[in-house]
Amino acid sequence: MPKKIRLGILGGGGDSLIGILHRVASQINDNYEIVGAVFNPDHNASIEFAKQIDVPTNRIYKDFDTLIEEELKLPEEERIQVCSVQTPNFLHYPMAKKLLDNGFHVICEKPMTMTYEEAKSLQESHTKSGKVFALTHTYTGYPMVRQMREMIKAGALGKIHKVDARYYQGWINPIIHDKEQRSSVWRLDPTKAGISSCMGDIGVHAFNLVEYTTGLDVKSILCDFNYLYEDNQMDVDGTVLIRMGEHVKGVIRASQVATEEENGLAIRIYGQKGGFVWEQEKPNFLYYFEEGKPLQVYKPGHQYNSEFSLEGTKLPPGHPEGIFDSMANIYLGAARAIRGEAQNDGAFPTMRDGVRGMNFIEATVESHKSGNVWVELD
Amino acid sequence: MPKKIRLGILGGGGDSLIGILHRVASQINDNYEIVGAVFNPDHNASIEFAKQIDVPTNRIYKDFDTLIEEELKLPEEERIQVCSVQTPNFLHYPMAKKLLDNGFHVICEKPMTMTYEEAKSLQESHTKSGKVFALTHTYTGYPMVRQMREMIKAGALGKIHKVDARYYQGWINPIIHDKEQRSSVWRLDPTKAGISSCMGDIGVHAFNLVEYTTGLDVKSILCDFNYLYEDNQMDVDGTVLIRMGEHVKGVIRASQVATEEENGLAIRIYGQKGGFVWEQEKPNFLYYFEEGKPLQVYKPGHQYNSEFSLEGTKLPPGHPEGIFDSMANIYLGAARAIRGEAQNDGAFPTMRDGVRGMNFIEATVESHKSGNVWVELD
Amino acid sequence: MPKKIRLGILGGGGDSLIGILHRVASQINDNYEIVGAVFNPDHNASIEFAKQIDVPTNRIYKDFDTLIEEELKLPEEERIQVCSVQTPNFLHYPMAKKLLDNGFHVICEKPMTMTYEEAKSLQESHTKSGKVFALTHTYTGYPMVRQMREMIKAGALGKIHKVDARYYQGWINPIIHDKEQRSSVWRLDPTKAGISSCMGDIGVHAFNLVEYTTGLDVKSILCDFNYLYEDNQMDVDGTVLIRMGEHVKGVIRASQVATEEENGLAIRIYGQKGGFVWEQEKPNFLYYFEEGKPLQVYKPGHQYNSEFSLEGTKLPPGHPEGIFDSMANIYLGAARAIRGEAQNDGAFPTMRDGVRGMNFIEATVESHKSGNVWVELD
Amino acid sequence: MPKKIRLGILGGGGDSLIGILHRVASQINDNYEIVGAVFNPDHNASIEFAKQIDVPTNRIYKDFDTLIEEELKLPEEERIQVCSVQTPNFLHYPMAKKLLDNGFHVICEKPMTMTYEEAKSLQESHTKSGKVFALTHTYTGYPMVRQMREMIKAGALGKIHKVDARYYQGWINPIIHDKEQRSSVWRLDPTKAGISSCMGDIGVHAFNLVEYTTGLDVKSILCDFNYLYEDNQMDVDGTVLIRMGEHVKGVIRASQVATEEENGLAIRIYGQKGGFVWEQEKPNFLYYFEEGKPLQVYKPGHQYNSEFSLEGTKLPPGHPEGIFDSMANIYLGAARAIRGEAQNDGAFPTMRDGVRGMNFIEATVESHKSGNVWVELD
Ligand SMILES: NC(=O)c1ccc[n+]([C@@H]2O[C@H](COP(=O)([O-])OP(=O)(O)OC[C@H]3O[C@@H](n4cnc5c(N)ncnc54)[C@H](O)[C@@H]3O)[C@@H](O)[C@H]2O)c1
Ligand SMILES: NC(=O)c1ccc[n+]([C@@H]2O[C@H](COP(=O)([O-])OP(=O)(O)OC[C@H]3O[C@@H](n4cnc5c(N)ncnc54)[C@H](O)[C@@H]3O)[C@@H](O)[C@H]2O)c1
Ligand SMILES: NC(=O)c1ccc[n+]([C@@H]2O[C@H](COP(=O)([O-])OP(=O)(O)OC[C@H]3O[C@@H](n4cnc5c(N)ncnc54)[C@H](O)[C@@H]3O)[C@@H](O)[C@H]2O)c1
Ligand SMILES: NC(=O)c1ccc[n+]([C@@H]2O[C@H](COP(=O)([O-])OP(=O)(O)OC[C@H]3O[C@@H](n4cnc5c(N)ncnc54)[C@H](O)[C@@H]3O)[C@@H](O)[C@H]2O)c1
Incomplete structure (x- = not known):
């Protein structure tokens, strides 16, 4: 296995419900390392949370646009490879679209967008981008x-x-x-x-x-x-x-x-x-x-x-694995896709x-x- | 408890699926005695079956109309009080109707009739008759x-x-x-x-x-x-x-x-x-x-x-009772109604x-x- | 199927826990008819209960010994064929023994006797008698x-x-x-x-x-x-x-x-x-x-x-049968044994x-x- | 929460059954970072595995004694704080004892030792050490x-x-x-x-x-x-x-x-x-x-x-957590104990x-x- 994939997080702050599921799932198979994030719209809260979970604070950005801007300045081998979008529903579309348009892989929470129109637009961006897009319908990982x-x-x-x-x-x-x-x-x-x-x-x-x-x-x-x-x-x-x-x-x-x-x-x-x-x-x-x-x-x-x-x-x-393990399987599928490895076509939604x-x-x-x-x- | 209620059976022969359920259910609380029947359209089969289950054969009639005719000739204290209709669906309506019209109580299998029209007609007969009519939606007895x-x-x-x-x-x-x-x-x-x-x-x-x-x-x-x-x-x-x-x-x-x-x-x-x-x-x-x-x-x-x-x-x-016991509870409700005893309004459908x-x-x-x-x- | 087997009941009165289980079980497969009983030590209670469950009172005896005495006077084709012993534990042995010694088949509740000594003695009586002895370990009927x-x-x-x-x-x-x-x-x-x-x-x-x-x-x-x-x-x-x-x-x-x-x-x-x-x-x-x-x-x-x-x-x-049906299977096995029919060796304990x-x-x-x-x- | 606790791993290599459970459990609550290890007795295998799971190889030691020796040379604020012992049973005692004797906290697999004698000896070392000792009876974390x-x-x-x-x-x-x-x-x-x-x-x-x-x-x-x-x-x-x-x-x-x-x-x-x-x-x-x-x-x-x-x-x-989460709770308890935080006395065995x-x-x-x-x- 090559080095861990550089992961960015959007949303999923300490006040969120679903952040912990993504964080743990991304670590379970030793595939990802969190290198940057906007955990919260409030920059201080974001930084505080990064400290709490011991993520280096230098790439905790003040907002999503800054994240894109700054990351693009970094050399490709340091840059975030994939962003996990865990923000409220209305932010999935704009974030995912801009990420794809700028060459990032995306892992995205459901519902994918607010409207069917947006969904089709995102699909276009995705097709153009050639990047990996994984939707976290968690239960498909069981x-x-x-x-x-x-x-x-x-x-x-x-x-x-x-x-x-x-x-x-x-x-x-x-x-x-x-x-x-x-x-x-x-x-x-x-x-x-x-x-x-x-x-x-x-x-x-x-x-x-x-x-x-x-x-x-x-x-x-x-x-x-x-x-x-x-x-x-x-x-x-x-x-x-x-x-x-x-x-x-x-x-x-x-x-x-x-x-x-x-x-x-x-x-x-x-x-x-x-x-x-x-x-x-x-x-x-x-x-x-x-x-x-x-x-x-x-x-x-x-x-x-x-x-x-x-x-x-x-x-x-007989050793019961649960929902964290299920999500981890989706993250594993995404990791392999990002690395271009062949795998089962149901590896992630x-x-x-x-x-x-x-x-x-x-x-x-x-x-x-x-x-x-x-x-x-x- | 007074003497057992005199029960007639229509259908439910040895070749039937549901006959055994009714027979056992009627006995479980010591309320009924089978005194007459047309178990099968074939009279010989009916008689054979009566012998098998040790029911006296003298009131095993050759068909339903004969049953009505002959029973009406008997003194009221010997006559069948209630008939249980377990024949194929299309016979429920004509049998139940004639029974009610002739002053018998009825226990009847579902579906009650073949059409909604028939159902309303049967309801009229029932209202006029003043008799008990119980429909065996078995599961309500659990x-x-x-x-x-x-x-x-x-x-x-x-x-x-x-x-x-x-x-x-x-x-x-x-x-x-x-x-x-x-x-x-x-x-x-x-x-x-x-x-x-x-x-x-x-x-x-x-x-x-x-x-x-x-x-x-x-x-x-x-x-x-x-x-x-x-x-x-x-x-x-x-x-x-x-x-x-x-x-x-x-x-x-x-x-x-x-x-x-x-x-x-x-x-x-x-x-x-x-x-x-x-x-x-x-x-x-x-x-x-x-x-x-x-x-x-x-x-x-x-x-x-x-x-x-x-x-x-x-x-x-902790002593599991089952579907026979459930049906028996419906038969119990019908027995009480026939005897005019007060009881819960859900005692039978x-x-x-x-x-x-x-x-x-x-x-x-x-x-x-x-x-x-x-x-x-x- | 020949006529129903003539069944006598000992114990199992209206005040008992287990009487209902035996009564229902004996009826379920149309094999038995209750023709005589000592339901309770109190003769009046016995008669009252017989009326309640509509069993003819003429062969409700005042006690067990009388039952034996009187039944033996009856012609064999009227006499009780098998007695079901449902009395408290200490009565199982004396009743079962005297029944076997006098040529009756026995269905008996557990524990069979009060002591191992009694058990071996009963076994001797049984061997000599050549009669059927069934022990109601109810659960073996499932x-x-x-x-x-x-x-x-x-x-x-x-x-x-x-x-x-x-x-x-x-x-x-x-x-x-x-x-x-x-x-x-x-x-x-x-x-x-x-x-x-x-x-x-x-x-x-x-x-x-x-x-x-x-x-x-x-x-x-x-x-x-x-x-x-x-x-x-x-x-x-x-x-x-x-x-x-x-x-x-x-x-x-x-x-x-x-x-x-x-x-x-x-x-x-x-x-x-x-x-x-x-x-x-x-x-x-x-x-x-x-x-x-x-x-x-x-x-x-x-x-x-x-x-x-x-x-x-x-x-x-999918039609759940329960403990009454389980006991009925044991009674069915006993009935076949009494009639000398061949069957599985696990048909009853x-x-x-x-x-x-x-x-x-x-x-x-x-x-x-x-x-x-x-x-x-x- | 202060910085992550510096964790050393003994055993639990890529060929092991239980290693993955400990690794994931240690990460789940963001409390630990693996900084050193002897995953296998074979040094090359250890290093290979470290690469696979993207752990820096500079503190992958050739054997346990070397780990102790080298770590003790490091300044306290860099040194491994706690070692997790996941080796075969016979190694639990010598490893745990030496760790405690040298001032390391210990998380140890069961059975704790090979003999009761060893267990009492380890207890002594533990008492003297004043360090945290957690035994991974996994199921207590549910x-x-x-x-x-x-x-x-x-x-x-x-x-x-x-x-x-x-x-x-x-x-x-x-x-x-x-x-x-x-x-x-x-x-x-x-x-x-x-x-x-x-x-x-x-x-x-x-x-x-x-x-x-x-x-x-x-x-x-x-x-x-x-x-x-x-x-x-x-x-x-x-x-x-x-x-x-x-x-x-x-x-x-x-x-x-x-x-x-x-x-x-x-x-x-x-x-x-x-x-x-x-x-x-x-x-x-x-x-x-x-x-x-x-x-x-x-x-x-x-x-x-x-x-x-x-x-x-x-x-x-309704989001099923499983055995990884259970073990994580034990690791969480150990982390708090290592940090001297008050908690429930059942936080870890x-x-x-x-x-x-x-x-x-x-x-x-x-x-x-x-x-x-x-x-x-x-
Ligand atoms: N897959 C599943 O089973 C599952 C389960 C629950 C939630 N979800 C989805 O996950 C998403 C998040 O749900 P949640 O329950 O965690 O919501 P939440 O409201 O609890 O958390 C949202 C997080 O996003 C942060 N946030 C909000 N605006 C932001 C911004 N502009 N930039 C960065 N961060 C921002 C908030 O600070 C918070 O930390 C939703 O889309 C929801 O549908 C999926
Ligand atoms: N309540 C429930 O859960 C439940 C379950 C199964 C069946 N049923 C109902 O019970 C009824 C009977 O079903 P079944 O599966 O036992 O059918 P079946 O075909 O197995 O048995 C019908 C019986 O009726 C007899 N019969 C037919 N015509 C007759 C006639 N003219 N006179 C007298 N007897 C006649 C047949 O000889 C046979 O013995 C149906 O209406 C069915 O819907 C109800
Ligand atoms: N097979 C099983 O699963 C099971 C379950 C419960 C009870 N049992 C057994 O059944 C037997 C009876 O138990 P029960 O709980 O019904 O007891 P119970 O005390 O409720 O009933 C005993 C009955 O025997 C009658 N009786 C007492 N002395 C009598 C006598 N001399 N002559 C005639 N009748 C007499 C009583 O009046 C009463 O009706 C016990 O041996 C018990 O171990 C078996
Ligand atoms: N808590 C539980 O529920 C649970 C479940 C399974 C196993 N265990 C315990 O975990 C321990 C390990 O079990 P396992 O099934 O993973 O065993 P395993 O044999 O599968 O793995 C043992 C690992 O230890 C390594 N190892 C062996 N000698 C070593 C040495 N000298 N130095 C460093 N590493 C060495 C091996 O290379 C291997 O990676 C056992 O003590 C077992 O009882 C506990």
Whole structure:
């Protein structure tokens, strides 16, 4: 393995939720070193945080534009190679675009952009740039998710005819039922959070999981949202009927008011020869139904798994790895892509996943607003 | 307890699937004695079967009409009091109607009738008759389903805003993918099986469970079916968006091609204060999510349960009772009603459940055929 | 099937815990008819109960001896064929012995007798009588327990080297910690309950399950009891090391103070080629570990099960049957034996199981009292 | 937070199993920086590996003694502060002792030493040194294990009376049944692996978990091993009866031939007021039985947890953290101790745990060899 890749961080400060996940994930396989960052919009906070986590402060910039400007002045072999964008949603597009346009690789949080329009524009920049773009749909890094994908590719289910995905959380429940709170939280303010809360934040993970595991595209959708209160303008719950081709149908269910649910992402896929069930909160158990046979429970690290799944496990079977390890697998995939190494095509979610995700989110809103009618995805 | 109730059986012969469930259930609480029957259309088969299970053969009639005729000749204190209708679907309506019209109580399998029209007609007969009519939506007899209903009534969830029910089976999977088989099996022949396969056979159970547990009515639905093959005219899979009132939404999912799923009926209900999850294949575990508290797992027979739930358990906690015991609880409710004893209003599914079930089934077909549009239930 | 077998009941009155289980179990497969009984020592109570459950009162006898006397006067084709002994422990031996000596078949609750001495004496009577004797170790009737037995016989585990059984209950916990209660409850009074509480009541079920499933005999044991309080003379908890032959070892754990455990009987069996895990409270799930393969989950009713297992299931997969159905399978086995029909040798626990059970119970007490030393079983 | 702690690594090379766990764990909370190491006995391999993981090679020493010698020459503010000992068992004692004697803090793998004698000697060095010594009983870092400990301390179980721990693995199964393999693998060679295989390698984890969670000391033990073959001299399976004081009893079960079990560490603790069940392979679910209440399922990150448990979680509920995160919590505790910060006394396993562990292992061997008799722990 060559020297560590020089990583820049945008967002993910000490006050953030997701920063720790990226930082740890980037270190897990000894591939990255943080050399520069804008952790916070407040420069002092950024520097304070850099000290706390013992990152040298000389390349902690006062803002994103300065980071680009200054880094470009450095010799290429010192310069940040890849930036990880962990800022709030509305900053993903401008940051990612400028990074690609200036020759940086990008690792970017979801949702990729605020609109489908932006997504397509970013895709153009990406194509022109020739750089690596990885989207952190975290759950695709789990060894058992990868095992599903590989087994489906290898025909374990035969022709798929039904997909059922769910992402249920409950954290908005106490907020939505409090008039005060539901009108003040930024998540439920469309001017700040974008056109969708539930579908944009978590439904899109479920959508991505569906396409990632089945290898099929969602062709059209019909969506019904629930807002719970007249004075709330953002979906906090929704069900989406999906069609994935001739006689391949399914449903994506998402909720932020499924009281006391935590992070209930799950998927069921059924085909002519078999079926799969997987649940994010017990990520190391994959249930495989084979026509006429007892249910089989796959677990990570066993030799019966595919190579791609096995490479995502660091310890022998029975040592539970979790979400940090899953994200680390995505960072590993990105590292290899940056180094130009060959690898499995599911090693990390790509620009295409991001574009499709934005297409999906806008389609759900359109479908709901138009009275729950079918809307085609591109 | 007075003498056992004199029970007549229609259908449920030795060749049937469901007969054993009814026979055992009727005996479990020592309330019924089988005194007459038409187990099969073939009289000899009926008599043979009566001998096998040691039921006196003198009142094994050659057909249903004869049963009515002959029984009416008997003095009232010898006559069959209640008939259990376990014949194929198309016979439920004519049999149940004639029974009610002639002063018999009725226990009837689902779906109650072939059409919504018939259902309303049967309701009229029922109202006129003043007799007991119990519909065997078997799953409503489970102690933990009854516990859900009672806790919801008592406010454990606060205002409900989301319901999600599923009934996934896989047994049609090997049939549907075989051209020969799918065109010959009566289940997929609309002239024999009625207008719906998946929704009529199992979706309706999920629908009933939703209304039974929440105490809310489904107001309107939007449905999408999957037929899998062009040459198949019956739904084998479908998803139904439901609305149960102002900002109360949900989904009912049903499938007969969820490969190797067995009898996967399950429900999730979420409200302002809490949520419930229950699965039919692990019927003795009820998961209660209370806002801000650890998940609680309710089990039958414990003193913390409601009286209604407790009365459905015969042994101390930890002795798993199952589907026979669940059906027995419905038979127990019917027995008490026949005897005119006061009891919980959820003791057995009623004519109203049957009427609503047929309304639901027809609405799903209408919605699908009309291009997946909203259809109101009455 | 010939006419129903004429069944007599001893004990199991309306005030009893276990009577309902036997009554329902005897009816489930249409094999038995209750024709006579002494439900309670109080004759009036017996008659009242007979009326309640609608059993004719003419053969409800005032006591056991009268039952024998009067029944013997009846012509053989009317006489009780088999008696089910459901009285308190100390009555099992005298009743079962007199029944066998007078030519009745016997179905008997566990523990079979109060002492090993009595067990051997009963065995003699049994041998002489040539009658059927079935011991109701209820759990051996579960389809998945029978599946384990058959697969082990067929070599699924190869040579077994380790067995681990557990039976944890918690119901004595609130009693034992209350000085008043623990000195007054008859269960903890050795003059009434016999030499052992925990091992005699539930440990013996675990012991039986070990021998039933593995087909191996326990050769020697070493036991340590816990009494919790100095003033309590009965074991309420204990662990037993077991040896089942050359390099085949294991452990049986039993407790009545495993706080809030319900009926936690479970077994793990490991051999050269594979392992099994089964838990009584989820009786329809059998976990099969095969060297080098994903865990397999067996469930009742599937064609991949053995014939013996399949015959214990009445409905298709996914319809949970429970403890009543398990006991019914034992009653079915006894019925066939009474009729002299050929069947699987595990169809019901036998006299041998009873004798070995008493040997085990006495050995655990001896081992503990002698300072936790090894004691051989015969 | 001050600058990162300067960490040295002994063992844990690219060919090792456990090295990755320590490396990742040390980075997770940004507390440590690897500045020196002897990853392998072969110096070139050590240097190669350092390059691979991008650790500067100038302080990769040719052997342990050189590391000590050279580091001591460095100014204190550059010198390694703490060494992590991840070498094979026989090297733990000499390395840890010399490190302490020379003023280094130590993080050490289990079993702490080869003999109880060595353990006591190391304890002396430790006391004299005044340095931090942390023993990596990995499982004590799980948030739910810590929650158990805190709730027990706070009285959630009342007086404990029963403990039951299990550690079942299956990986030796294919080895032991192959004559060739079982005589060649170093794990089963007492001259290389020490006096015990199963108890020394995994039983000691279960023992530690028992003492860590209950806060009670094991006072005496009685052990029975299984060697499976005459020509094998090392225990591959064993059961240990334990006594933890007046009327507090229990059992520790360990196996390396529990076919296809992975890393099956589990514990059950019962007391007057309640009980706990926890399983390592589903580490984020803690089952709490409270007398008279429904079972409660605790999960990490919720506000109902203790402060100590909460501090071991990095993301909101529902994001599964695993074994790397558990080990990271132990490294975090060690870091704070090294910096002299106050913290929970369960922040990491200590020298006392190591001494007791060795005492336990030797006692089990003594008990077994003496014919399964009680042996006191000191
Ligand atoms: N993949 C996943 O599973 C997952 C989970 C949670 C969040 N996310 C995504 O991660 C992103 C961040 O979410 P979060 O919950 O951590 O948000 P957060 O609000 O907790 O943190 C955002 C961070 O960005 C910093 N920031 C804001 N503006 C900035 C600017 N102009 N320049 C630099 N830094 C700036 C803030 O100071 C803060 O540290 C979101 O897009 C969210 O959708 C993804
Ligand atoms: N509640 C539930 O969970 C559940 C489960 C399965 C079936 N069912 C319902 O039970 C009914 C029966 O289903 P099944 O699977 O047992 O069907 P089946 O075809 O296996 O059995 C039908 C029985 O009815 C008898 N029969 C047919 N025509 C008759 C006639 N004219 N007179 C008398 N007997 C006649 C047949 O001989 C047979 O014994 C159906 O309506 C089905 O929807 C309900
Ligand atoms: N197989 C199992 O899983 C299981 C479970 C529970 C109990 N049991 C066994 O069943 C037996 C009964 O247990 P229980 O809990 O029902 O006891 P119980 O005390 O609840 O009931 C005993 C019944 O026997 C009657 N009786 C007492 N003396 C009698 C006499 N002389 N003649 C006739 N009837 C008499 C009583 O009136 C009462 O109806 C016990 O031996 C017990 O070990 C077995
Ligand atoms: N805490 C846990 O759960 C856990 C799990 C596994 C192993 N362990 C313990 O970790 C230790 C290591 O186990 P492993 O499975 O990684 O062993 P391993 O044999 O896979 O690795 C040992 C490493 O030590 C190196 N080494 C050997 N001699 C050395 C020397 N003289 N100087 C420097 N390096 C040397 C080897 O080159 C190798 O890299 C053992 O003591 C084991 O008991 C603990």
